[in-house]
Amino acid sequence: MPPHDTADIGASGAAPTRPAVALPAPAMLYDQPMAPNPRRLNIAIAEKGLTIPRTAVDLMAGEHKAEGYLAAVGVPVVPALVLEDGTVLTETVAIARYLDAICPEPNLCGRTPLETAEIEMWQRRVEFGLFQSVAACFRHTNRHLAVLEDQVAAWGEINRGRIRGHLERLDARLAGRTWLAADRLSVADITAIVAVEFMRVIKEPLPGSDPGDLMHLAAWVARMQARPAVTASHPQKK
Secondary structure, eight states: OOOEETTSOOGGGOOOSSOOOEEOOEEEEEEOTTSHHHHHHHHHHHHHTOOOOEEEOOTTTTGGGSHHHHHHHSSSOSOEEEETTSOEEESHHHHHHHHHHHSOSSOSSOSSHHHHHHHHHHHHHHIIIIIHHHHHHHHHHOGGGGGTOOOOHHHHHHHHHHHHHHHHHHHHHTTTOSSSSSSSOOHHHHHHHHHHHHGGGGTOOOTTSSTTSSHHHHHHHHHHHTSHHHHHHOGGGO
């Protein structure tokens, strides 16, 4: 696959907005669609209409900690994107930024310095807030994950207790807004919908379950769940 020229990639043949730069194309994605971080990236890939070969990694079997995987990727995480020149990228948002570089539209990480900063701010607020609390609750209270985690059940329940506050802050942010961070879908919205839907695994009600409660957030969830990229990425759809 030839390197991507960023001047040649855009939505509907739109004129390029940045100088031509040859970038190595994605060659293979180490993936596990049941896990929330790979799901975030899969939504971004689907929104951009990209097709990337995948290799599934069995986390419960410890494949991400196997010698061969660590030799190839360097760290025991998914997702991991291998580029045609052999470069390996990990960390979901870092990979999303690279995909924005090779496929600028639809843009997910920001077009201007201010917009990029605002998207990053909300992405981090969600990731270190709701997303982290839901994940910690799941990892520390689900007995099946004892093979992956030194579980502290009390820590899981502390994080469960934080979820409502995170939801209320998102609800307040979405009052009078369509999207969380920009005038369109961004990585902040993607992180947030994965976090919200991940609440199912810890048996917490999703926004919209109680009519009249968290109404702005519930309306945003409905908009997100109507997007084909979100629907197709749902673990139950795999």
